[in-house]
Amino acid sequence: MDRSMDRARRAKELVANKNSMIYMDLKDIIKDHALPFLPAKSLFRFNGVCKDWKLQIRSPFFAHKQSTSFFDVSGFFFSSISTTPSFISIDSKAYGVPDPSLKFLPEPVDIRASSNGLLCCQGREGYKAYYICNPVTKQWKKLPKPNADHGSNPALVLIFEPSLLSFVAEYKLVCAFPSLDFENGHEFEIFSSKEGSWRISGEIFYGNGSLLPRSGVHVNDIIYWHSSHGRILVFDLKMERAQLLYGNDYYNGEAVLGVIDGKLCSTRAQGTGVSISVLSNAYTNTMQMGSSAKTWERKLTINLTPAPQPGTAGSTGSLLFASGNMVLYRYDTKFHSYNLRTKETRCVGEGHYQGSIVPHVNSLVEI
Incomplete structure (x- = not known):
């Protein structure tokens, strides 16, 4: 027993x-x-x-491992000329930053661009210096003064692609700016964190129209900006060559550029929702007359409730962002997000019309 x-x-x-x-x-x-x-x-x-x-x-x-593993858009910084930045979280329980107004920076700033957890901000005083920061860790660096005058509202694109093989955050900041020496020309200045300096490219693109700030998108070493005439300015970073591309029925700020499945996409309000198209042929403007090749191929159409209404950027119902799995639009004074993966629509915040939206990834990346 x-x-x-x-x-x-x-x-x-x-x-x-x-x-x-x-x-x-x-x-x-x-x-x-x-x-x-x-x-x-x-x-x-x-x-x-x-x-x-x-x-x-x-x-x-x-922190390095997390920065190479987490890439979901977590929310958006909203800022205007008259207010300090604020943060619109897609899910306030999961995503957030300790200081949405970015008061840890040495001066008041405007947020110009973002990439995988890093923000590019521009000071409002003096020569309006550029800062690269992580709003989660409050780490920041002030960039050296550019060689050229980028204007009061520069068309900037920040490029940061985390790599397991590199423990140092290496990034580039690219600005397309109106040339002071060549009429109707645009030049390109590039900052490299690896080199720690700015460099003006030898490429000059001639064409009427201005570029829309905060419209720039980086895809596979190529940058795309919307222009005021409904075209898209393309700048190849490797070749340092520029060309114009036909937009996807773009009119007066209605469409937004983004990246879906590694391809450039253009999203616009249509009917009771949005239509998303991907770039299928960037060279249709160089092909012979009568060619059946199309620049854009429609990927999907999404019905939304409430539905964003076609209109100018900043108007009621304007489409603000569409990239990855996220669509953000405004109806009246409320911001609504739509997740392409979960097909969920939710109201995520409220704000006035005169402002800009910059996406944020809740990353621990160290600068």
Whole structure:
């Protein structure tokens, strides 16, 4: 009887030990393989789970791993000339920044561009210096003064593509600006964090019309900007060559450029929703007359409630952003987001019309 009870006790201890090992393995799996795919705000909350998790989340290696694993648009910075920046979170429980007004920077700024967790801001005083910062960690760097005058509202594109092989955040800032020496010409100035300096490209593009600030999109070493005449200015970073591209029924600020499945997309309000098209042929303007090749191919049409109404940028119902899995538009004074993956529409905030929207990825990337 005693022996049978002893065997039963040992069997229970063996099962308990096995369950304990399973639990420990699962905890390690979550710590090493799940946490890096979470947004920064959620990770800050998990600092209190245990000491092991706290040490993991606060390590520079983990910050680097998270910046190469998490890429979802988490929200949008909204700013105007008369107000300080504010943050519109897609999900306030999961995404956020500690100082949405960016008061940790040495002067008041306007947000010009963003890329995978980094923001490009421009000071409002003096020569209006550029700053690169991470609003999550409050780390920032002031860039050297450009060689050229970029104007009062520069057409900038920030390029940051995290890599597991590089622990240093390497980025580029590209500005297309009206030439002071060549009439109807646009020039391009490029800042490289690797070189730590600005360089003006030898390429000059001639054509009437101005570029729309904050319309720039980077796809596979090529940058695209909307122009005021409904065309798209294309700048190849590798070849440093520029050309014009026909827009996707673009009119007076109605369409927005983005990236879906690694391709340039153009989204516009249509009917009770939006129509999304992807670039299928960038060279139709050089092909012979009568060619059946199309510049854009319609990818999908989405019905939305409430529906964004076609109109000028900044008007009621204007389309503000469409890239990745996210569409953001304004109806009256409210901002609405639509997730292409979950097909969920939600009201995420409210704001006045005279302002600009810049997307943000809740990343721990260190500058």
